Amino acid sequence: MGLKGVDVVTEKKSIKRAVYESIYDNIIKGEYTANTIINERELINKYQVSKSPIREALVELCKEGILKSIPRYGYQVVQITPKEICDIQELRLVVELAALGKSINYLDEEAFQKLEESVRQVKFLEHDVLKHWLHNMNFHLLLCSYCQNDIMYQELQRILKFCARGAAQYYFNSWNVPTRADASLHMDLIRALRAKDLPQARKILSQDVSSLKNEVFFQGAPENVKSLNVLP
Numbered sequence: 001m002g003l004k005g006v007d008v009v010t011e012k013k014s015i016k017r018a019v020y021e022s023i024y025d026n027i028i029k030g031e032y033t034a035n036t037i038i039n040e041r042e043l044i045n046k047y048q049v050s051k052s053p054i055r056e057a058l059v060e061l062c063k064e065g066i067l068k069s070i071p072r073y074g075y076q077v078v079q080i081t082p083k084e085i086c087d088i089q090e091l092r093l094v095v096e097l098a099a100l101g102k103s104i105n106y107l108d109e110e111a112f113q114k115l116e117e118s119v120r121q122v123k124f125l126e127h128d129v130l131k132h133w134l135h136n137m138n139f140h141l142l143l144c145s146y147c148q149n150d151i152m153y154q155e156l157q158r159i160l161k162f163c164a165r166g167a168a169q170y171y172f173n174s175w176n177v178p179t180r181a182d183a184s185l186h187m188d189l190i191r192a193l194r195a196k197d198l199p200q201a202r203k204i205l206s207q208d209v210s211s212l213k214n215e216v217f218f219q220g221a222p223e224n225v226k227s228l229n230v231l232p
Helices: 012-028 040-047 051-063 082-103 109-122 129-145 150-176 184-194 198-218
Strands: 067-070 074-077
Touching (some): 012 040, 051 067, 082 150, 082 198, 109 184, 129 150
Antiparallel strands (some): 067 074
């Protein structure tokens, strides 16, 4: 299987990015589960590209802690622990609340319309849990983008990427369970922000992050994970 949209004259960097994104998507979709070994030869045959961009993509995934290099064997998909999932969710809330306090000062009518459109898009995804998840994350990143702090935005990107991997590793079977894409909390959050009611907006955001954690990281968890009592 070649890389669609990538031809022989595409720059090596673009090929590397396409390979990187394809491997990452396969991890999120559960096609590469935790501890799966991926090797260069397999990927070269799959994507029909040279070794160099394949290796560069794998090295980047290793730098991000998504894969681990095992010399003379391949690259292993890193297992995320339930404790790490809880820890990253706590950090996520700290970052998002801080960004919210800054964003409220920069939101104008155009920004509100973009946020509302993002919510409307989620409502059409009630039978695709994975797309619902990704659009939910995009809403949070969009809101954070108005905080005028690139470092904070980049950190939230990293956090949400980690959350997606954790959900995929433990609960990717639940991606296929139809669910109601309820974006009511997002609309409540937008209304609070329009009213410049920061305490209420913070309360709703905290509830939203907690409800998402409970829905994805707890309700879909296997019994042996629930019994660890690390997902409050």
